Amino acid sequence: MKEELSLTVNGQPYELYVKPKTLLVEVLRDHLGLTGAKRSCNSSSCGACTVILNGMAVKSCSVLALQADKGEVLTAEGLAVGNKLHPLQEAFLDHGAYQCGFCTSGMLMSSKALLDENPSPTREQIKEGIDGNICRCTGYNSIIRALTAVVNGEYKEAK
Ligand code: FES
Ligand code: FES
Numbered sequence: 001m002k003e004e005l006s007l008t009v010n011g012q013p014y015e016l017y018v019k020p021k022t023l024l025v026e027v028l029r030d031h032l033g034l035t036g037a038k039r040s041c042n043s044s045s046c047g048a049c050t051v052i053l054n055g056m057a058v059k060s061c062s063v064l065a066l067q068a069d070k071g072e073v074l075t076a077e078g079l080a081v082g083n084k085l086h087p088l089q090e091a092f093l094d095h096g097a098y099q100c101g102f103c104t105s106g107m108l109m110s111s112k113a114l115l116d117e118n119p120s121p122t123r124e125q126i127k128e129g130i131d132g133n134i135c136r137c138t139g140y141n142s143i144i145r146a147l148t149a150v151v152n153g154e155y156k157e158a159k
Contacts (some may be wrong), residue, residue: 004132006070009034010078018065025049025060027068028075036076036105047133050106051075057113059132077104079112087155088112099137107133111147120151 002017009032016031028034028051037060038048044062046054051060052074079086087095088111091097098104107130115131121129126147127140149155 003066005065005068006018007065007073008071009073010075017019020064022065023069024051024053024058024063024065024073027065028060028073034075034077038102040102040107045134047106047110050109052109052113055113055116057110057132074112074144075107076108076114079108081158084158086112087150087157088115088146090155091149092143095142095149097138097143097144097146101155103127103133103135103137107135107143111143111150115147115150121147123148126151154156 002019005018005027007014007027009028014032016027018031025037025039028037029039030058037051039061040046040048042061044059046061047059049060050057053056053063053068054071079089088108092104092108110130110133114126118125123144126144130143
């Protein structure tokens, strides 16, 4: 038995019918075709599926879609404004804060949630902000450098 789900994703409203056990990551990837949120551990451990739900970073593999009913979701696809990348995306590119890229969408969303809550985090607070996101490639230093550059105002948001 499917139930109705209303969701706004990256500013666009959606109405769909889902089973009670359908996960938010499944709705994003399989129903809406937004594959930025990656699916890996399925157990809230790796952070690859992180999106922002109602202003908070969540692991979308651990949220039932119906729990997000009437919610606002931001995914990595919603970060850029037109052709202008989000400052975090620019900084990740400039600082080589990715290699395989599998963790990158989730890392960006945790980073955004962190900076939305605290625009001037210390290095320790940056580390804490992304400690739910595992990166097997970069060793994290380039990611921390990218975030630090954004915190230092080296990248501006599109108006
Ligand atoms: S796939 Fe969701 S935390 Fe790993
Ligand atoms: S860039 Fe490969 S897991 Fe982070």
